[in-house]
Structure formats: structure tokens, C-alpha cells
Amino acid sequence: MSMSLDGYVAGPNQSEDAPLGVGAEGLHEWIFATSAGQKFIGGSGGTEGLDSRLVTEGFQNIGATIMGRNMFGPVRGSWDSAPEWRGWWGDTPPFHHPVFVLTHHARPPLEIADTTFHFVTEGLDSALERARDAAGERDIRVGGGASVVRALLARKVIDNAHLAVVPALLGAGERVFADGVGAEGYDVRMEPGDGAVTHYFLDRR
Amino acid sequence: MSMSLDGYVAGPNQSEDAPLGVGAEGLHEWIFATSAGQKFIGGSGGTEGLDSRLVTEGFQNIGATIMGRNMFGPVRGSWDSAPEWRGWWGDTPPFHHPVFVLTHHARPPLEIADTTFHFVTEGLDSALERARDAAGERDIRVGGGASVVRALLARKVIDNAHLAVVPALLGAGERVFADGVGAEGYDVRMEPGDGAVTHYFLDRR
Numbered sequence: 001m002s003m004s005l006d007g008y009v010a011g012p013n014q015s016e017d018a019p020l021g022v023g024a025e026g027l028h029e030w031i032f033a034t035s036a037g038q039k040f041i042g043g044s045g046g047t048e049g050l051d052s053r054l055v056t057e058g059f060q061n062i063g064a065t066i067m068g069r070n071m072f073g074p075v076r077g078s079w080d081s082a083p084e085w086r087g088w089w090g091d092t093p094p095f096h097h098p099v100f101v102l103t104h105h106a107r108p109p110l111e112i113a114d115t116t117f118h119f120v121t122e123g124l125d126s127a128l129e130r131a132r133d134a135a136g137e138r139d140i141r142v143g144g145g146a147s148v149v150r151a152l153l154a155r156k157v158i159d160n161a162h163l164a165v166v167p168a169l170l171g172a173g174e175r176v177f178a179d180g181v182g183a184e185g186y187d188v189r190m191e192p193g194d195g196a197v198t199h200y201f202l203d204r205r
Numbered sequence: 206m207s208m209s210l211d212g213y214v215a216g217p218n219q220s221e222d223a224p225l226g227v228g229a230e231g232l233h234e235w236i237f238a239t240s241a242g243q244k245f246i247g248g249s250g251g252t253e254g255l256d257s258r259l260v261t262e263g264f265q266n267i268g269a270t271i272m273g274r275n276m277f278g279p280v281r282g283s284w285d286s287a288p289e290w291r292g293w294w295g296d297t298p299p300f301h302h303p304v305f306v307l308t309h310h311a312r313p314p315l316e317i318a319d320t321t322f323h324f325v326t327e328g329l330d331s332a333l334e335r336a337r338d339a340a341g342e343r344d345i346r347v348g349g350g351a352s353v354v355r356a357l358l359a360r361k362v363i364d365n366a367h368l369a370v371v372p373a374l375l376g377a378g379e380r381v382f383a384d385g386v387g388a389e390g391y392d393v394r395m396e397p398g399d400g401a402v403t404h405y406f407l408d409r410r
């Protein structure tokens with residue numbers, strides 16, 4: 001995840017026009033400056049180096065993704081209010097594996113190309129169990145958002161986390177770190193990025 | 206100020222045994238690894254480079270310091286409970302200029318060597334005014350703690366701030382950044398430190 005210096009991974013007031021919340025567009029700029037990020041959106045060029053390698057590695061050997069409902073889309077409440085919403089990712093979502101979306105509102109699985117979105121209403125443990133079954137030997141990636149990562153860090157079920165700290169202040173939004181989250185049980189490593197971003201790695205002890 | 210990756214500049218439960226709060230001793234380790242930090246405590250050796258230069262610059266051209274009462278000492282409530290408390294710094298405090306301590310409890314000025322501690326009960330504006338008078342052409346340093354820096358950043362009276370982010374998680378404590386603090390009106394620059402610490406500079410626009 002990308003995090004601002006003041007600790008926010010998303011801005012306030014997420015919407016279809018501002019998927020990451022107001023003022024948070026800049027958090028992901030570093031990704032699109034890399035060669036891997038450019039390839040991801042069908043472009044070319046971009047930097048090679050650690051930043052690019054980390055973007056690539058984030059997609060390698062992943063057998064399932066877990067994400068919060070706010071990351072799947074801006075729809076709030078029942079899906080009936082926007083039955084046409086199929087995620088942010090168009091006709092070829094970049095996952096290519098099952099995605100488990102945490103939500104309080106049931107919805108049938110949604111298959112788009114080789115990605116199936118499953119809507120899990122039975123909570124985090126159920127999503128983890130289904131993701132483990134789907135991933136087999138491969139890894140589970142937690143896509144976000146902040147509240148899902150926060151909950152999983154607090155339970156110490158996350159093995160490795162990567163946070164890219166961006167030299168910017170958002171002033172408001174969603175935090176990954178709250179009192180009591182992640183302090184015990186994780187080692188922290190730092191590696192300078194190629195540009196303005198600094199990478200931090202949390203490894204479970 | 207030194208800040209953990211999860212945004213804390215001090216741990217919880219500050220006391221005489223744990224001036225920075227529980228678990229926060231490591232936040233200042235980078236300072237004592239530098240040549241400037243070693244000189245400061247009468248030692249020798251230590252790294253030269255950006256880290257050391259920043260430690261030195263933090264003490265240059267300062268004509269007054271403002272600090273919160275918790276930074277002056279672990280005494281809470283009336284000073285009568287511990288009239289012998291004279292700060293953390295022994296017989297030769299490193300300030301060599303007037304220090305304005307924000308407190309709700311009046312106390313006569315305390316002169317130790319060439320540093321005088323003034324106890325300001327009339328609030329932040331009064332402390333700022335007195336510090337400006339004392340500093341003249343020189344700068345005012347805000348020593349901390351978190352709540353004083355947060356209040357001054359929110360008012361945008363701080364011209365320049367330096368935050369050294371330490372790759373560690375505290376899990377609890379005092380934050381400098383809260384919703385609404387510092388987002389507008391500051392540019393942020395990053396410079397990698399010599400060791401594990403990354404330096405961030407906030408410059409008022």
C-alpha cells in the first residue's frame with residue numbers, strides 16, 4: 001500500500017470520481033513512474049529498479065486476493081442501488097484469480113474474463129478460509145483498503161506487508177495504523193526507493 | 206522530531222524512567238549514532254553526513270525554545286508535588302537561551318547555567334510572543350512534544366519542520382499528525398538518511 005507521511009492510505013470521501021478519496025491521487029503516482037506500472041496500463045517506458053521490481057512482485061505467485069468492499073467500488077449499502085457496477089477494472093481485471101470482496105450485502109459471484117469476484121458476507125475469517133482454499137500453495141494478497149489491512153495486521157495473520165511512504169500530507173482519510181495495530185510481532189525494514197518514495201517492509205517474527 | 210513508521214513521536218505512559226514513553230527509546234538512537242549526537246553527550250566518534258549535519262543544524266541560530274510541560278519533565282499537576290524537579294538536563298542544559306514551558310501551573314522562572322526556563326500559563330500565543338521577543342533575529346525552536354507541534358502546525362505558524370522517520374512500530378503513543386493538521390500549506394521534501402532513518406522536511410508555502 002502507498003501511505004502519506006501523515007499515515008493515510010486513502011483520502012476522505014471516496015467516490016466514483018475519486019476512488020482513493022479526495023486528494024489522494026498522488027499516492028499511486030510512483031507506481032506509474034515505473035516500467036512495471038507502465039506495462040500494467042499498456043504503456044511503455046518508466047523506471048527500472050527497486051520501485052518497478054516491487055510493483056512486479058506484488059502480482060507474482062498470487063492465488064487469491066482479499067479486498068474490502070470500498071476497494072471494489074464506490075457503491076454503498078445494497079448492491080441493488082447500482083446493479084451494473086462491476087468493479088474498477090473493466091473487461092480484463094488484472095487479478096486472474098479469485099477475488100474475495102468483504103461486504104455486508106450478498107451478491108452472486110461475478111465472473112469477468114479469468115477473474116471471479118466472490119462477495120463474502122460471513123466476515124474476515126470466512127474470507128481468509130475461502131482465500132486459502134483458492135490459493136493453495138500460492139500467496140494471498142490483501143488488496144486493501146485500510147480497515148481490512150488494519151484488522152488483519154491486528155490479528156497478525158499477515159506474513160509480509162509492503163508500505164510505500166509518499167512525501168505528502170493528506171490531512172484526512174483512512175489510516176492503516178491505529179493504536180494497538182502491528183506493534184508487536186513485526187520486524188520493520190526500510191529500503192530507499194528510486195524516487196521520492198521510501199519502502200518499508202513488515203515481516204512477521 | 207523522530208517519528209515511528211506508525212506515526213508516533215512518543216510512546217504511552219511517559220515517566221521519569223521512560224521520558225519518551227514506553228517502547229520509544231529507539232526513536233532517538235539515530236541521533237546518538239552521529240558525530241554531532243556523540244559530541245552532544247560528551248562522547249566521540251559517530252557518523253558524519255546528513256544525519257549528523259541535521260543534528261547540528263537543529264541547534265544553530267536558535268534564540269528561544271518552546272516546549273510542552275511533558276517534555277520538561279514527568280511531573281503532572283501542580284509543581285508542588287515535586288518542587289525539586291529541574292528538567293532532564295542536569296547542571297548545564299544544552300539550550301543556552303530562554304526556554305518557554307507551556308503549563309497550566311504557575312512557577313517562578315528557573316535559571317540553570319545560561320538557560321532560563323520560563324513557565325507560561327497564558328497559552329500558546331503568549332508563549333509565541335515571548336519567544337519572539339527573546340529570539341530577536343534568531344529562530345525559535347519548538348522542542349515538542351506532540352501536542353504542541355500539532356497545535357502549531359494546525360495554526361501554520363511553523364515555518365520549517367524536520368521529521369526523522371524511524372523504521373519501527375510503537376503501536377501506541379502520541380501523534381503529531383491528526384486529521385486536519387498540516388495538510389494545507391506545507392510542501393514536503395524527502396532525503397534518505399545515512400542509516401535506517403529517512404528525513405522529511407515540511408516547508409510552509
